Amino acid sequence: MKITMKIPSLMLIGVAVHVSALVAQVPPAQPGGQPRQQLPASQQSVNVASAPMERLRPNYVLRPGDQILIRAFEMEEISERPFRIDGDGYVNLPVLGRVKCGGITVEKFESTLLDALRKYVRQPQVTVTVVQFSSEPVFFVGAFKAPGIYPLEGRRTMVEMMASIGGLQPTASRRIKLTRRKEFGEIPLASAVPTPDGSASTLEINMASLRDNVNPAEDLVLQPFDVISVERAEMVYVTGEVNKVGAFELQERDSISVIQALTLAGGLNPNANTKTARILRPVMNTSRRAEIQLNLQSILEGHESDQPLLPNDVLYIPKGTGLKHNLGKTMLVVLPVAGTIASLAIAFTR
CATH class of the missing domain: 3.30.1950.10 (wza like domain)
Incomplete structure (x- = not known):
């Protein structure tokens, strides 16, 4: 392909690449409702x-x-x-x-x-x-509306106690962890596992089970010194040439597919380069990310399998080079020249 550039004066060509950074979400302020008041530890x-x-x-x-x-x-x-x-x-x-x-x-x-x-x-x-x-205390830690130390009121279940403290924040994960000291007995479910030192047992509970089932087995009666913890919701991030850059919750899922994430992001922009997309995946115990090349065009055409996005993955869709996307079009590039703004019309033709 032949490219002809007609420029009447000194030509200065600059290429700027703008990468939009994702901003970590800040939990919303607690609603005006009054949650159950927690007591001092003493x-x-x-x-x-x-x-x-x-x-x-x-x-x-x-x-x-x-x-x-x-x-x-x-x-x-x-x-x-x-x-x-x-x-x-x-x-x-x-x-x-x-x-x-x-x-x-x-x-x-x-x-x-x-x-x-x-x-x-x-x-x-x-x-x-x-x-x-x-009374002995129970501990609610993490993304609850009112985390803190609360007295255990007789025979109280997890759902009852969560309701009494206002429930979860909107940005909370849908997985809750229960930790119980060994002296109060092991958690009476097959999916409970002991801690490495054997001093306690832990159980991961899916909120969907507590919400959707009648008298779910996971709605356990709490014991003194139980710790109920919940993290912020796990996210995947989509950035680059999509219609809605942002962070999207996994909710109860362990992963979502690339196509699902693109749907949540409103689809691709016309200038997206579908052959050189990348997944940036965190490397455990480091601040680095591994780069996974992705040919979106082949996936969309059904020639390759869809790929999963795991918690904290970043899906990056780069912009096309412009040689094909802007063929036969005229671009206006505004560049500073000697303290003034010079407008350069660059015509791309075959």
Whole structure:
């Protein structure tokens, strides 16, 4: 092919290649709804005040973190007020001062209060009710709307606890990991695996199973110190000569095909070079990427098999050289020459 270029003055030819960089997505701000409030690590407890207050068995042993409600006849200073047992097992009561209660039964503590109140009331009457029980924590880590440490409220399942903290962020992965300490038993599913050191077992749970099934086996009853973690959603990236450059979620899939990714990206631009596309694949434990050559034209024509894109792959579609795409057309190239802008008309002909 013969190329003729007619230029009336000094010719300066510059070729600029612009590569659009993908910008990492920033998680959206949390919605205005109020998720369940998490407690400080030092005060992990379960509030049962909303339930009917039943008298706790007298042999229950009080412990730090419990919250008690005292009803004392003719002693308004301490009556009908909740008090938290501190880390040393004491409560600070008006008039009576600092009273030891941690490590003793409810019945014994009532007797202690009766003895103390006889200095101020002729015939004291006292009842003690536990309105908030101290509890072991569970941990929600990663792309939850409200990650943090939460008290384990009795027999709670994973779905119940996730709902109580607001669920997942929109950008969260659809795979959840449960880690359970060995002392609380192994996770009772065949797909659970032990950690390398044997101190815990782990289970990967697909959100689709929790969402689509009735009473799924993966909706396990949580145990103390369970860790529920979720990463950001795994992505593939499409850039270059496509209609919509961007990052696309794999969702529950392990991979998507090149054709699927191009469909999500709105298809190819007219100037796309379909013979020299590339997949840039991360090399594990390095910052480098391996380059995989791809002949899109052969794939689209059915001569080659479609290729999978794995998490964090980049599909790059380069621009054509222009010799074929712009044949018979006129391009206007604007270049700076000696402080001015010179317009060069370059005509490509056969």
